Amino acid sequence: MELVIFWEEMFFNATFILYVAATIAYFFYVVNNRTNAGKVAKYLAVTGITAHTIALVLRTIEAGRAPLSNQFEFANVFAWGIVLCYLFIEFRYKSKFQVFGAFVMPFALLIIGYASTLPKDIRPLMPALQSWWLKLHVGTAIFSYGAFAVACGLALMYLYRSYSEEKGKLGIVVQKFPDLTILDDFIYKTIAFGFLFLTLCILTGAIWAEQAWGRYWGWDPKETWSLVTWLVYAIYLHARFTRGWGGRKAAWFAVFGFACVLFTYIGVNVFLPGLHSYR
Amino acid sequence: MTNNPNKNNNSPQIEESHSEESHSEKNISNEIWQFFSSMKVGLILLLILTAVSIYAATFLEHQPAMEKVYSSWWFIGLLGITGLNLLVCSINRFPKLWKQVSNIKSNVDLTYLKSLNKQTILPYKAAPEKAGHLENSLKKKGYRTRAEVKDGGFLISADKGRFGYLGSLVTHVSLILILLAGLAGILGGFSDFQSGFPGEIIHLHDQGFDVRIDDFEIKYRDDAHRTIEQYYSTLTVIDIENDSEIKQETIYVNRPLRYKGVNFYQSTYGWGVDVEFHNPATDERKTMLLVPGQSGFYEDLGIHISILRFFPDFTMTRDGTPITRTQYPANPMVAFQIFNRDGQLIGQQYYIEPFNQVMGLFHGHTMEFTDYKNYTGFQIIKQPGKPLALAASILLTLGLIMSFYMYPRRVWLYSGQDTKGQIIFAGTSRRNKVGFELEFEKLYKELSKIGEDK
Numbered sequence: 001m002e003l004v005i006f007w008e009e010m011f012f013n014a015t016f017i018l019y020v021a022a023t024i025a026y027f028f029y030v031v032n033n034r035t036n037a038g039k040v041a042k043y044l045a046v047t048g049i050t051a052h053t054i055a056l057v058l059r060t061i062e063a064g065r066a067p068l069s070n071q072f073e074f075a076n077v078f079a080w081g082i083v084l085c086y087l088f089i090e091f092r093y094k095s096k097f098q099v100f101g102a103f104v105m106p107f108a109l110l111i112i113g114y115a116s117t118l119p120k121d122i123r124p125l126m127p128a129l130q131s132w133w134l135k136l137h138v139g140t141a142i143f144s145y146g147a148f149a150v151a152c153g154l155a156l157m158y159l160y161r162s163y164s165e166e167k168g169k170l171g172i173v174v175q176k177f178p179d180l181t182i183l184d185d186f187i188y189k190t191i192a193f194g195f196l197f198l199t200l201c202i203l204t205g206a207i208w209a210e211q212a213w214g215r216y217w218g219w220d221p222k223e224t225w226s227l228v229t230w231l232v233y234a235i236y237l238h239a240r241f242t243r244g245w246g247g248r249k250a251a252w253f254a255v256f257g258f259a260c261v262l263f264t265y266i267g268v269n270v271f272l273p274g275l276h277s278y279r
Numbered sequence: 280m281t282n283n284p285n286k287n288n289n290s291p292q293i294e295e296s297h298s299e300e301s302h303s304e305k306n307i308s309n310e311i312w313q314f315f316s317s318m319k320v321g322l323i324l325l326l327i328l329t330a331v332s333i334y335a336a337t338f339l340e341h342q343p344a345m346e347k348v349y350s351s352w353w354f355i356g357l358l359g360i361t362g363l364n365l366l367v368c369s370i371n372r373f374p375k376l377w378k379q380v381s382n383i384k385s386n387v388d389l390t391y392l393k394s395l396n397k398q399t400i401l402p403y404k405a406a407p408e409k410a411g412h413l414e415n416s417l418k419k420k421g422y423r424t425r426a427e428v429k430d431g432g433f434l435i436s437a438d439k440g441r442f443g444y445l446g447s448l449v450t451h452v453s454l455i456l457i458l459l460a461g462l463a464g465i466l467g468g469f470s471d472f473q474s475g476f477p478g479e480i481i482h483l484h485d486q487g488f489d490v491r492i493d494d495f496e497i498k499y500r501d502d503a504h505r506t507i508e509q510y511y512s513t514l515t516v517i518d519i520e521n522d523s524e525i526k527q528e529t530i531y532v533n534r535p536l537r538y539k540g541v542n543f544y545q546s547t548y549g550w551g552v553d554v555e556f557h558n559p560a561t562d563e564r565k566t567m568l569l570v571p572g573q574s575g576f577y578e579d580l581g582i583h584i585s586i587l588r589f590f591p592d593f594t595m596t597r598d599g600t601p602i603t604r605t606q607y608p609a610n611p612m613v614a615f616q617i618f619n620r621d622g623q624l625i626g627q628q629y630y631i632e633p634f635n636q637v638m639g640l641f642h643g644h645t646m647e648f649t650d651y652k653n654y655t656g657f658q659i660i661k662q663p664g665k666p667l668a669l670a671a672s673i674l675l676t677l678g679l680i681m682s683f684y685m686y687p688r689r690v691w692l693y694s695g696q697d698t699k700g701q702i703i704f705a706g707t708s709r710r711n712k713v714g715f716e717l718e719f720e721k722l723y724k725e726l727s728k729i730g731e732d733k
């Protein structure tokens with residue numbers, strides 16, 4: 001067991017370093033216009049997520065359960081989800097949109113950096129958490145939050161480009177961005193994916209809450225904030241289709257939505273402890 | 280407006296359709312209807328709900344204060360208006376959506392096709408026998424097609440993913456159902472808390488059955504903190520009318536007992552202690568079961584014994600505060616006070632004593648803590664909206680998958696006198712532009728092959 005703990009730590013640290021390197025490489029690619037940097041970035045990101053996956057598997061072995069039950073463990077899989085969602089786009093579109101990496105990888109870094117500040121000890125599960133629904137509830141959250149982080153990065157690119165176009169001056173960075181229409185389409189698709197999984201996360205959570213606590217919905221701060229997140233993304237999805245609300249305004253909602261995700265995940269635990277604040 | 284790429288293609292038809300209608304008739308009920316059907320009103324309602332939720336969850340400190348907001352008439356009213364908005368929107372959109380699903384759009388001309396964002400010319404000349412091949416290869420790609428002879432040439436109209444049109448409708452209807460399920464829970468449900476020691480019976484009002492607690496057990500882990508793995512209560516459902524046992528079940532956290540729509544959830548537990556008094560004159564023994572916070576009256580001496588706390592694993596901190604190390608009864612002790620008939624404290628401020636130790640009172644009377652045992656507590660809840668909520672959840676998931684992943688797209692192949700022997704290939708998709716672009720290219724390649732073969 002000692003050995004497993006040691007290697008988990010090693011792979012976790014390796015992941016962190018690889019993600020830092022990948023982020024730098026993506027930045028380099030954007031600023032310096034070298035395709036080689038893009039290739040290196042992709043290679044680093046793939047190696048990073050491989051190390052990350054190994055670290056997660058080791059923790060699963062160590063704990064004898066899925067690593068999904070406290071702040072550290074969720075931060076860990078959250079970062080994993082962001083990189084996974086990003087790499088899915090990278091591979092799906094044959095590295096045509098590597099610029100995204102420079103705007104998405106920092107979020108993965110932010111979250112894994114947060115994870116590294118949290119206590120990593122493995123504690124046994126309290127009775128309420130011993131359920132199959134834990135895996136479904138948290139599993140869907142990983143994909144949802146991962147996609148929302150990607151969407152936030154893309155929305156920032158959208159806003160950057162949109163304001164630059166307004167000024168009529170496109171810098172070297174913005175020139176590499178795809179058109180607003182394409183960015184908008186990517187934001188929509190990632191948010192649609194995230195929204196589907198957030199809905200599943202809330203629904204599985206409700207079914208589980210009924211089993212464990214006897215109610216589907218109790219307006220616990222975490223529940224309410226997840227509803228707020230859901231509402232904000234619902235506003236985004238409708239705003240896009242409404243005259244005068246689309247484009248830049250919708251992009252702002254995509255950014256605000258991710259702020260809500262972060263508050264639901266971190267803010268609620270810090271400021272609004274309730275039934276749901278597992279530390 | 281340059282930064283709004285969607286205004287041309289993505290504006291939904293709902294907005295257009297009701298603005299047309301508003302000119303035709305202008306009575307009050309119509310205006311109310313229009314008001315509720317507007318997407319802008321929907322958006323504003325979403326914003327208000329968001330704001331209220333943020334306010335209540337963030338700035339009200341205590342759960343009861345929050346619950347007061349969520350159960351207030353105005354919040355429920357707000358949810359009601361949102362439900363109405365969803366309903367009116369759904370009804371308003373249905374005819375148009377259904378038309379899109381049931382019919383292939385084929386009333387197009389060259390000007391329209393040329394205005395689409397994807398349009399090209401196939402690399403070979405039109406010939407009547409090609410029409411069938413083209414239609415077939417679209418069919419093979421999963422398109423629904425309709426071919427017609429037109430203007431000395433042909434028009435093939437095709438679409439795919441048409442059920443995607445219904446996605447948002449299904450989603451909205453499922454949300455209405457979820458709100459209704461919530462309403463059913465408020466109107467026809469109840470929530471109660473009861474606890475008891477093994478052997479005791481929990482009585483329910485008007486449900487036709489009682490529940491007996493047969494056993495309660497805590498499973499501790501073997502770790503240093505003796506953390507609790509699980510709480511198990513064994514319960515038996517008893518029919519009141521014929522006094523018969525219906526079923527016995529062991530419940531634990533995450534596994535409630537469900538019977539006739541009433542659910543029993545393992546919720547809490549606690550400790551009780553047996554106090555035994557001995558009267559030397561009569562040689563009588565009296566035992567009472569007391570829980571912390573409770574007191575018992577020993578009439579032979581006229582004293583009250585009040586249990587303050589049970590320590591499963593007693594120890595003292597360095598500054599002399601009594602605490603329990605774990606929840607496991609490794610070193611059980613009881614803190615208690617003694618009062619006289621008039622409620623005046625007798626002896627020390629409080630005592631802390633172990634079990635199976637005879638303590639002398641007055642006149643030879645003695646007292647002893649003989650045993651400790653757990654009681655178990657249940658949340659008892661009836662939620663009548665459950666099947667509806669479950670069905671709505673499935674519908675909601677389905678609706679989102681339909682609206683996000685069954686994206687409707689339309690393509691046309693047209694050749695007529697105005698195309699001068701060329702075949703125009705054009706298409707459009709309101710959602711998923713990048714995806715449609717890829718698909719359009721693939722289709723183009725596929726359709727181009729037909730020219731090579733013949």
